[in-house]
Amino acid sequence: MLSALLFAAALAPAHADEASAEACLKTKIWEGYNQGWAVRTATNATLAQGEHRIYLVTLYAGTEYKIMVCGDDGIVNADIVLYDSLGNEVMKDTAQDREPVVSYKAGSTDTYYVAVHATKLKEAGGKAGLATAVTYK
Amino acid sequence: MLSSVLLVGLLHLSGCDGDAPVEPPKPPPEVPVGPEKLDIAALSAAAVNVALVPSPAEMQRALEKNGIATGLSGMVTAKVLKMDVENKDVIAVRTGVALADALLTVKDAPPETLTGRLNTVKAGMAALGGGSDIAATIDDINARVVNNSVSRDDLVKELDEMHGAIIPEIKFEAGERAVPLIQAGSWLEGSNLVSSAIINANNTTAGTELLRQPQVADYFIKYVSVEGEGKAPDEVLKQLQGTLTRLKEIASKPALTLEDVKEVKSQTDAVLALL
Numbered sequence: 001m002l003s004a005l006l007f008a009a010a011l012a013p014a015h016a017d018e019a020s021a022e023a024c025l026k027t028k029i030w031e032g033y034n035q036g037w038a039v040r041t042a043t044n045a046t047l048a049q050g051e052h053r054i055y056l057v058t059l060y061a062g063t064e065y066k067i068m069v070c071g072d073d074g075i076v077n078a079d080i081v082l083y084d085s086l087g088n089e090v091m092k093d094t095a096q097d098r099e100p101v102v103s104y105k106a107g108s109t110d111t112y113y114v115a116v117h118a119t120k121l122k123e124a125g126g127k128a129g130l131a132t133a134v135t136y137k
Numbered sequence: 138m139l140s141s142v143l144l145v146g147l148l149h150l151s152g153c154d155g156d157a158p159v160e161p162p163k164p165p166p167e168v169p170v171g172p173e174k175l176d177i178a179a180l181s182a183a184a185v186n187v188a189l190v191p192s193p194a195e196m197q198r199a200l201e202k203n204g205i206a207t208g209l210s211g212m213v214t215a216k217v218l219k220m221d222v223e224n225k226d227v228i229a230v231r232t233g234v235a236l237a238d239a240l241l242t243v244k245d246a247p248p249e250t251l252t253g254r255l256n257t258v259k260a261g262m263a264a265l266g267g268g269s270d271i272a273a274t275i276d277d278i279n280a281r282v283v284n285n286s287v288s289r290d291d292l293v294k295e296l297d298e299m300h301g302a303i304i305p306e307i308k309f310e311a312g313e314r315a316v317p318l319i320q321a322g323s324w325l326e327g328s329n330l331v332s333s334a335i336i337n338a339n340n341t342t343a344g345t346e347l348l349r350q351p352q353v354a355d356y357f358i359k360y361v362s363v364e365g366e367g368k369a370p371d372e373v374l375k376q377l378q379g380t381l382t383r384l385k386e387i388a389s390k391p392a393l394t395l396e397d398v399k400e401v402k403s404q405t406d407a408v409l410a411l412l
Contacts, residue, residue, distance in 0.1 A: 029302075033294050040195055041188040042302035056184040058191055058353055060199040061346045087177040109345075111352045113180045114188070133302075134188045136195055 016046040017072035018129035024070035024099070025131035032135055037066060042133040047118035048126070055114040057134055059106040066135045069116055071098035075128035077120040083113040098128075186356050187305055190320045193237040193327035194297055196347065200334055203343035209330040210242045215250075218412060220260040224371045225311040226318055226361075231412050232261030233322020236304075240296050240323075241330070244289045252279045261319075266310020271303065314360050321357040321377070328384070329405035335398050344393040348401055354385035373411045380404040 022044055029039050045053045059065055071078040080102045082091040090112065093100035106112070116132050191199070197209045216238070218231040239254040246254070259275040278295060281287035287295075300323070309315035328348065335344045361378045383404050387397050 026302075029298070030294070038192075038194060038198070038294075038297050039301045040192050041305060042298075043187045043305065054180060054184040055188045056181075056186050056352065057188045058350050060191065060195070060202075062202040063195070063199050083175055083180060085177075087175040087180050089174065109347065109349050111189075111350075113175075113184055115175075132188075136198065 016074060016127040016129040018044040018046060018131065021070045021072045021129040021131040025068065025133050028068055028070065028099075029133055029135065032066070036137045037135045038137065040134045040136060042131065044129060044131045045116070046127050046129050047116075048128075049118055049121040049124070052115050052117040053130075053132075055116070055132065055134075057112050057114055059104070059110065059112050060136075061106050061109045063136050064103065064105045066137075067102045067104075067114055068133045068135065069098075069100050070131045071118070072129040073098075074123065074126050075118055075121050075130070078128075078130055079117040079119045081115040081117070083115065085111045085113075087113070186317070189356055190324050190353055191327075191350075192297070192300055193240050193323055193330075194293070194300075196327040196331050197241060199347055200331055200343065203340065203346055205334050205338045205340055205343055207334045207337060209327075209334065210245055212330050212333055213238045213242050216412070218257050218261075220257070220264045224374075225265060226314060227371055227373045227412075228261050228264045229311065229315045229318035230322040230325070230373065230377065232258055232265065233319040233324070234326045234409065234412060235261060235322075236300055236319065237323040237326040240300055241327075243292050243296050248282050248285070252282055255279055255282075262304075262307075264311075265315045267304075267307050267315075271299075271307060274299065274303070317357065317360045321361070321381075324353060324357070325377075325380075325405050325408055328401060329409060332398050332402040332405065336395070336402060339395065341393060341395050341398065344395070344398040344401075348393055348398065349388045349390070351385045351388040354381045354388055357381050358385065373408070376411055377408050380408045 025042060029042065047053060067080055067082070069078050069080055075098045077096050078098050078100050080093040080100045081089060082102055082104055084090050091102050091104050093102050114134070116130055118128050118130065121128055193209070200209065216234065218235050220228050220231065222228060235254055235257040239251060239258060242254070243251060255275050255278060259272050262271045278292065282292070304319060305316050307316070331347050335347065358378065358381045361374055361381060384401060387393065387401060390397065
């Protein structure tokens with residue numbers, strides 16, 4: 001009986017739904033088009049609590065950037081931290097939600113690092129799907 | 138009697154008396170977000186490059202923000218980009234160039250020109266083993282362009298999404314090199330047009346702001362310089378590697394001169410001429 005339960009648990013899918021995160025992000029991207037935003041890149045990741053994904057980005061001086069994340073319903077709090085090319089924190093999202101946004105206008109053209117954190121999940125041992133977009137105008 | 142007592146005791150111990158609420162599992166403690174300064178080596182090692190490269194449309198907007206009003210669309214030239222060649226890397230670069238041209242001219246190109254560029258992208262995607270979905274997407278766009286049933290503003294969004302969100306997620310049969318080499322083709326074409334516009338405007342400040350991207354050149358060099366087993370380097374790829382190496386050197390300068398911008402143009406011209 002116990003072995004059957006463990007086997008079933010092992011087969012249970014991780015609580016991650018990249019598709020729903022992606023659908024949420026796509027809606028935001030298309031809404032953004034109406035306000036003059038365009039998309040450079042949209043991508044997905046599946047993360048456990050405490051994990052993060054780092055994206056290298058080139059930002060043009062004078063261009064406004066908005067970095068958006070949508071988490072699936074398995075995540076309570078996702079965060080974005082923007083670092084400059086030397087690793088200094090430039091900007092951080094502080095909202096306690098699963099759809100963080102960071103806006104930034106670079107003073108000079110350079111490379112930056114965007115860290116997307118799965119800060120708090122609903123279930124220990126679970127995983128969450130997070131979709132990230134770099135948009136500009 | 139004894140068994141009844143045991144049963145009641147067990148039910149009590151297990152909390153299955155029918156009244157006690159079952160507590161939901163406690164959420165795990167929140168993990169604090171990273172420190173204010175991170176080790177740059179650790180950042181670089183962990184970083185993924187999917188968002189590194191600016192799109193051609195983004196280059197065009199940045200050009201406008203730097204006071205160069207000349208649109209890149211009028212500078213895009215007609216090209217014959219053959220996709221029936223053996224070298225998949227070359228096909229990927231050519232596909233990227235065609236995609237950049239389609240993106241930059243989507244607003245005002247005649248329907249037959251736009252559909253021609255999109256068909257070149259479609260042929261490239263097919264040769265790289267990009268699956269049937271992207272081909273169907275391009276067919277659908279082309280049909281609406283021909284029927285004039287889609288606004289050019291909406292087409293900008295659709296091609297933008299294709300370039301930035303759909304193509305990077307495709308698992309190409311040609312392998313993982315396909316996406317970065319498609320990006321390399323688009324970036325190369327965009328850089329060539331941007332350098333032309335900067336030269337025409339004689340605006341070196343814009344050169345520094347728009348062409349200083351050494352990490353982008355470095356990212357592409359890593360892919361171009363990795364040869365397949367026993368594969369002789371293609372003439373295009375040899376030229377591309379040399380161009381990217383020189384572009385990285387130029388882009389690493391703190392400020393670019395007009396001569397630097399001219400060299401960016403001549404270097405990118407040399408690769409594009411081979412395509």
